Amino acid sequence: MRHQLYQAIVTVIRQLAKPCACVRKPRFSDARILEVYFFAVIHGLPLSHACQRHSWPIHLRRQPLPDDSTMSRRLRTHSIRQYLVELETSLRRLEQQDGFVSFVDSKVLPVGPNSHDRDARFGYASGVKAKGYRLHALRGADETLIDWRLTPMNTDERVMARRMLTSAKLHGYVVGDGNFDDSKLHAVCEARSRGQGEVQLIAPKRRGKGFGHRKQRVGRLRSFDLLNSPEQAFAQALLQARAGIERFFGHLTSRYWSLIILPPWVRTFRRVHRYTQAQIALYHLHQQMTYVD
Secondary structure (H helix, E strand, O other): OHHHHHHHHHHHHHHOOOOOOOOOOOOOOHHHHHHHHHHHHHHOOOHHHHOOHHHOOHHHOOOOOOOHHHHHHHHOOHHHHHHHHHHHHHHHHHHOOOOOEEEEEEEEEEEOOOOOOOOOEEEEEOOEEEEEEEEEEEEEOOOOEEEEEEEEOOOOHHHHHHHHHHHOOOOEEEEOOHHHOOHHHHHHHHHHOOOOOOEEEEOOOOOOOOOOOOOOOHHHHHHHHHHHOOOOHHHHHHHHHOHHHHHHHHHHHHOOOOOOOOOOOOOOHHHHHHHHHHHHHHHHHHHHHHHHO
């Protein structure tokens, strides 16, 4: 299956390839750099190993390979970063459908507590302290990943939810857990209603938190009424359907390419973001291959 997935991603990479506009044409094209990078990601190899001929299948060893310093330098260029964005976006867009329900959540990407990663931070991860990064995701009920962001572990997921909801193209209901019961987040949803499409946030009220004497957002009160009215079956069904985003995170961590923990050679925000972006692209490509089969 690894070989089939690699051949599929190579096909997509070459379909999106553009002629080089450089005055001096490099020895290795942007497409070839990405092919080697995805080979490393799929097979769980550091870049230095992926640049060695004996790491490749026999039928692919005749193709020229860049060295690891060339890979490191070229992956930082604007053209490669833009190429990877277009690749990931195109794979997500193929699945995109018009859904009425979306889900928001985050997943921790831990590193070792003694890691020297200068960009990783300590934050809460399932009730305990951990060091690393956090993947924030906005996902549709039709398995479409609408938007995602990567931040250090100590970033509040409500802050990133506000940023994603400000720019995302969606309408209908957005469902989150009790941590997303936030007045500022409800305010963002109400602001969208005036132009980008009406959005109602559904999140259970946090325990031990009363409404107090402050003026509350209409959306927050409506969410509370939907979850506590006699006709609460619809809202409760939405909360139960939120397990879909948990399955999405589960799929990212259960494949042979895995985000359950960051590999030791993936450190600093730049590398972690690129690695996560590649994982998301592979997830959507694998989903398409599964549906075809």
